[in-house]
Structures are given as structure tokens and as C-alpha cells.
Amino acid sequence: MRVLDTIPFHLDFDELKRQLHLNRKTVFSADVRKLAGLAESLIKAKAIYAVSCVNRRVGDTVEVDGVTFTSRVLRVNLDKVESVFPFIITIGRALEDEASSCNDLLRQFYLEAIGDMALRSSRQYLEKFLKRHFGLGQLSRMSPGSLKDWPITEQKPLFSLFDDVENLVGVTLTESMLMIPRKSVSGIFFPTEVMFFSCQLCPRNGCPARKAPYDETLEKEYGLHDG
Ligand code: SF4
Structure with missing residues (x-):
């Protein structure tokens, strides 16, 4: 189990335009640039990951480090895989606290979009890190709740693979299996020859x-x- 606690994030304004479906030639006002600077300072992205063994595959279940997951798709995807990388990533709660404390809807909208970009960028950072660190060619991933076949309730076994997630990266799981902070993502990276989405x-x-x-x-x- 390892924590990456200084994941960098630099806002790419062209990417922000794509995210917001704005024209490429849009010029952001000084206010938006100032807000972007504030957002960058509030984002504290962290990730925790484990290197886990796939132990058993029975029917629509697969056991990872002794924890059973129920998903036909996950089981099939891990059929020929021995090691996987369960992960939890967050950008922290300061950005969403800032967004929810202001009454300006446009400001909230920008902060949400920047938060989504930061979370995606942090996930890409972890993926690149794992590939480089473990000499892997290609990784695919699955997240609990992304498919009916692997429901959100599977967050619980996924979190059970880690010790003290709250203390290490500041993420907690609610009774309805949502992660706090909201801008967090969890899942399992696994090596693949053919990309899976x-x-x-x-x-x-x-x-x-x-x-x-x-x-x-x-x-x-x-x-x-x-x-
Ligand atoms: S299309 Fe993809 S991103 Fe959209 S809901 Fe389905 S799995 Fe999620």
C-alpha cells in the first residue's frame, strides 16, 4: 500500500475550454483567470494504491487479496491477470467547500469543471506512475458503480483492501457508498492487451x-x- 500525496495539477486553459464546450478562441476574463489560480491553490490531490494478488475466480466472483468482489465483467477482465492495482484518488475538500460557500452560480460552475479536470488529471497521473514504476504496457480500469454488473455497494470491499484511508488520504465512505470529498474516484487498474472501457x-x-x-x-x- 502506498500513498502519493503531492500529485501536481496545472490548469490547462485550452482543456478548460473543451470541458466547457467553449470556442477555442474564447478569451477568459481576468476574473476567471484569478478564480483558476485560486482553484489551483485549493486542489490537494492524493492517491492511495495497493499492489494486490488475484487469488480465486469462481462464477461471477473474483477474489483480490482475499476480498471477494461480485461482478461478471471484473471476473472476466481479471481472468488472465495475476496482479492488480486497487486505488482511491481525491482532490481534497477545499475546492468543493469554496464552491458550496459561494452564491455565484457561474463561479460554482467553473470550480466544478476545474475540480473534474483535476480529478481526471490525478487519475492519469497515477496511471502513468504505475506504468512507469512497474514497467507495464497498458492499463485499463473499472470503478464500482460504473456498471449495473459492478454496483456501487462494491465500494465497501474495495475500501477494505486499504487501512486507514481517512487518515492517509482524507476519504470516507458514507452509508450510501458515496465518497467524501465528492471529487474522489476509486477503482481497480489492471493490465490489459486490449483497452477496456x-x-x-x-x-x-x-x-x-x-x-x-x-x-x-x-x-x-x-x-x-x-x-
Ligand atoms: S457511458 Fe460511460 S461514463 Fe457514461 S454513464 Fe455509461 S459508463 Fe459512465
Whole structure:
């Protein structure tokens, strides 16, 4: 188990424009630039990860470091994998405290967008770190709650793989399995030859965060299709 407690984040204004669907030629006002500077100073991104062994695969369950997870997709994805990297990442709570304490909706909107970017950038940082540190070619990931097949209740076994998450990275799990701070993400990175995205198995229409097209054939290959 290891903690990365100084994950850097530098706001890329072009990326912010993409995130907000703004024209590339948009010029941000001095106020927005000042707000961005404040946001950068409030973001304290940290990650905790473990190097875990896949022990057993039975039916739609897979055991990681002795903890059982129930998900057909996760089990299939870990069929040929021996080591995986469970993780929890957060950008801390200062940014969301700032957003919820102000009454200016536009300011809140910018802070939310910057927070999402920082969380994504921190996840990419951890992924690159793991690849470099462990000499891995390609990693895919799954998160509890991203698919019906791997529900949010699986946060509990995932958190049980770590000791003292609250003390080490400041993340707690509510009874409804949500993470506090809100801008946190958890999951399992695993080595893959072919990239896997949960979006490939998710038919939701119009999702702005979709990373790959829905693939009904793949869904059948995972044995998820009803028909
Ligand atoms: S399409 Fe959207 S809701 Fe579905 S898994 Fe991807 S990001 Fe999540």
C-alpha cells in the first residue's frame, strides 16, 4: 500500500475550454483567470494504491487479496491477470467547500469543471506512475458503480483492501457508498492487451462522459446480454 500525496495539477486553459464546450478562441476574463489560480491553490490531490494478488475466480466472483468482489465483467477482465492495482484518488475538500460557500452560480460552475479536470488529471497521473514504476504496457480500469454488473455497494470491499484511508488520504465512505470529498474516484487498474472501457458495456444515451461506443457484441461476449 502506498500513498502519493503531492500529485501536481496545472490548469490547462485550452482543456478548460473543451470541458466547457467553449470556442477555442474564447478569451477568459481576468476574473476567471484569478478564480483558476485560486482553484489551483485549493486542489490537494492524493492517491492511495495497493499492489494486490488475484487469488480465486469462481462464477461471477473474483477474489483480490482475499476480498471477494461480485461482478461478471471484473471476473472476466481479471481472468488472465495475476496482479492488480486497487486505488482511491481525491482532490481534497477545499475546492468543493469554496464552491458550496459561494452564491455565484457561474463561479460554482467553473470550480466544478476545474475540480473534474483535476480529478481526471490525478487519475492519469497515477496511471502513468504505475506504468512507469512497474514497467507495464497498458492499463485499463473499472470503478464500482460504473456498471449495473459492478454496483456501487462494491465500494465497501474495495475500501477494505486499504487501512486507514481517512487518515492517509482524507476519504470516507458514507452509508450510501458515496465518497467524501465528492471529487474522489476509486477503482481497480489492471493490465490489459486490449483497452477496456466500462462505456463499451453501457447503453446510456447522450452521456457527455462517454469514452468508447456501446458495443452490444462485446456485451454478449461478457455473457451479459439477456437475448
Ligand atoms: S457511458 Fe457514461 S454513464 Fe455509461 S459508463 Fe460511460 S461514463 Fe459512465
